[in-house]
Amino acid sequence: MKQRSFYHLITPAAMAAVDRDAARSGIDSLGLMQKAGQAVSAAALRLFPDAMRMAVLCGPGNNGGDGYIAAEALRMSGVDVQVFHLGDPALLKSDASSAFLAYRGKLRPLAEYVPCSGDLVIDALFGAGLGRSLEPPVVEIIEAINAASVPVVAVDLPSGLDGLTGHPRPVAFQACHTVTFMARKPGHVLMPGRALCGSVEVFGIGIPHRILDAHRGEVAVNTPSVWEGSLPKLTGSAYKFTRGHLTVFSGPMSATGAARLSAMAGLKAGAGLVTLAAPAEALAVNSAQTTAVMVKEVDDLSTLRDYLQDTRMSAFVLGPGFGVGEKARAFALALRDRKLVLDADGISSFKDKSQDLFAYFAKNVPTQLVMTPHEGEFARLFPEIAKDQTLGKVQKAQAAAKCSNAIVVYKGADTVIASPDGAALINENAPPWLATAGSGDVLAGIIGGLLAQGMPAFEAAAAGVYMHGEAALRVGEGLTAEDLAAAVRPLQIETAF
Ligand SMILES: NC(=O)C1=CN([C@@H]2O[C@H](COP(=O)(O)OP(=O)(O)OC[C@H]3O[C@@H](n4cnc5c(N)ncnc54)[C@H](O)[C@@H]3O)[C@@H](O)[C@H]2O)[C@@H](O)CC1
Ligand SMILES: Nc1ncnc2c1ncn2[C@@H]1O[C@H](COP(=O)(O)OP(=O)(O)O)[C@@H](O)[C@H]1O
Numbered sequence: 001m002k003q004r005s006f007y008h009l010i011t012p013a014a015m016a017a018v019d020r021d022a023a024r025s026g027i028d029s030l031g032l033m034q035k036a037g038q039a040v041s042a043a044a045l046r047l048f049p050d051a052m053r054m055a056v057l058c059g060p061g062n063n064g065g066d067g068y069i070a071a072e073a074l075r076m077s078g079v080d081v082q083v084f085h086l087g088d089p090a091l092l093k094s095d096a097s098s099a100f101l102a103y104r105g106k107l108r109p110l111a112e113y114v115p116c117s118g119d120l121v122i123d124a125l126f127g128a129g130l131g132r133s134l135e136p137p138v139v140e141i142i143e144a145i146n147a148a149s150v151p152v153v154a155v156d157l158p159s160g161l162d163g164l165t166g167h168p169r170p171v172a173f174q175a176c177h178t179v180t181f182m183a184r185k186p187g188h189v190l191m192p193g194r195a196l197c198g199s200v201e202v203f204g205i206g207i208p209h210r211i212l213d214a215h216r217g218e219v220a221v222n223t224p225s226v227w228e229g230s231l232p233k234l235t236g237s238a239y240k241f242t243r244g245h246l247t248v249f250s251g252p253m254s255a256t257g258a259a260r261l262s263a264m265a266g267l268k269a270g271a272g273l274v275t276l277a278a279p280a281e282a283l284a285v286n287s288a289q290t291t292a293v294m295v296k297e298v299d300d301l302s303t304l305r306d307y308l309q310d311t312r313m314s315a316f317v318l319g320p321g322f323g324v325g326e327k328a329r330a331f332a333l334a335l336r337d338r339k340l341v342l343d344a345d346g347i348s349s350f351k352d353k354s355q356d357l358f359a360y361f362a363k364n365v366p367t368q369l370v371m372t373p374h375e376g377e378f379a380r381l382f383p384e385i386a387k388d389q390t391l392g393k394v395q396k397a398q399a400a401a402k403c404s405n406a407i408v409v410y411k412g413a414d415t416v417i418a419s420p421d422g423a424a425l426i427n428e429n430a431p432p433w434l435a436t437a438g439s440g441d442v443l444a445g446i447i448g449g450l451l452a453q454g455m456p457a458f459e460a461a462a463a464g465v466y467m468h469g470e471a472a473l474r475v476g477e478g479l480t481a482e483d484l485a486a487a488v489r490p491l492q493i494e495t496a497f
């Protein structure tokens with residue numbers, strides 16, 4: 001079992017508050033810095049025992065303080081250590097100043113560092129306190145070190161990486177390992193930050209969890225512990241109708257495959273029945289290629305209304321291969337009182353008309369609408385939010401969820417699931433071979449299958465994203481969307497969480 005802190009995320013601002021409260025509660029803050037610095041030196045010795053020289057780059061704040069502690073610990077272990085400092089060390093404050101004064105080794109200005117083969121760089125320039133974009137001399141040094149491919153162990157965060165958004169400002173170290181303290185920050189999990197960190201180690205420096213819990217915000221990693229209590233439970237008395245009936249709308253004759261992928265995934269995710277609702281022209285092609293999935297003619301708004309008379313129809317997926325336009329808009333709005341996954345063409349159909357969609361779904365409390373945009377679709381539905389450079393992916397998904405009153409699944413390698421109430425989860429179990437045509441259709445079907453079984457929308461969306469990643473991991477590299485749909489299965493939850 002992974003340590004508890006691996007699942008919780010804490011923003012840099014909240015970490016500063018934790019730091020403050022820890023000091024106020026009488027905890028020795030220099031002691032915390034010493035534990036942090038020693039953990040960094042232990043990681044460097046463990047991972048790079050053969051380094052010819054360890055160059056510790058120390059910045060002007062407490063991240064630099066951790067660096068001085070690590071440098072002294074390494075020096076005492078007999079390593080050839082050289083500190084390169086940014087700014088005047090005489091200006092360091094409190095704990096960082098004490099750490100600097102306790103360092104007895106070699107010291108030179110940062111500008112004199114030239115990356116050499118055999119070096120290990122320990123990056124203690126900036127951590128959670130990065131408050132603005134890096135200036136040119138530091139940018140150039142980071143670029144030179146990255147270009148030289150010298151290994152870098154980062155303290156807390158690779159310098160330049162924004163711990164809130166996961167974006168470099170404007171560049172960041174490419175670390176092979178990052179040692180952070182107590183809990184990861186969103187920037188460790190969001191892309192490209194996740195890739196810039198290398199492996200991440202969360203080291204407990206002894207801040208009590210009650211202090212961390214007091215500052216824990218709305219953002220966490222998408223793990224079963226968040227939603228496992230809401231997973232559908234299969235009892236001995238189950239009947240197919242008790243497991244829910246999912247409807248997936250098919251596109252025209254030339255575009256039916258996407259809906260079939262969704263339908264199969266919904267069935268594999270546990271829906272008791274799945275129907276493909278198809279226009280007359282697409283009935284034959286769908287019927288010829290489905291067995292467990294049923295097919296029913298739904299041509300237009302009038303036949304949809306008749307179809308909706310059957311209240312056992314518990315959830316709907318609209319969008320995969322459906323076609324962009326008026327029909328998709330009319331269908332979506334007709335489903336405003338039902339549990340709906342709006343994906344792909346269903347989303348694109350509301351480009352420049354998103355206010356209609358948001359107005360129709362505004363009153364549902366709790367929301368029953370899940371939207372699953374990739375980056376392009378997100379920009380079509382939420383153009384203002386998408387172009388706001390000040391927001392990271394989590395803040396964008398949160399803003400989108402709030403203004404649409406929907407659960408927003410903002411897809412990608414770091415899919416974010418956000419709820420109108422501000423809760424957000426970042427997914428990290430999805431392998432890169434999910435980047436293949438049709439895998440999004442499978443995701444929409446899984447979420448639809450979970451909604452059909454009665455899971456609340458936020459939990460269904462988050463569990464669906466997780467199940468999608470698990471299915472992809474089971475198949476492995478080379479996966480096609482057909483393999484993925486076939487590999488979906490309900491989650492077996494380890495009780496150890
Ligand atoms: N939170 C905690 O409880 C602990 C934090 N520790 C360390 O403390 C760090 C945070 O310390 P600080 O808040 O001092 O922050 P940092 O050390 O990350 O950076 C803050 C300093 O950098 C300056 N600065 C920020 N952005 C800059 C830029 N773009 N260009 C030039 N200067 C810039 C600030 O004015 C300030 O002087 C963490 O990353 C971690 O390494 C550890 O000592 C252990 C305990
Ligand atoms: N590099 C990646 N790593 C992990 N998951 C990814 C990656 N790229 C895409 N995905 C996932 O694959 C799915 C692709 O969906 P989408 O872009 O809608 O494709 P399609 O329309 O072809 O189905 C999403 O769930 C997305 O999160």
Ligand SMILES: [K+]
Pocket residue numbers: 063123124125126127154155156157158159
């Ligand atoms: K750092």
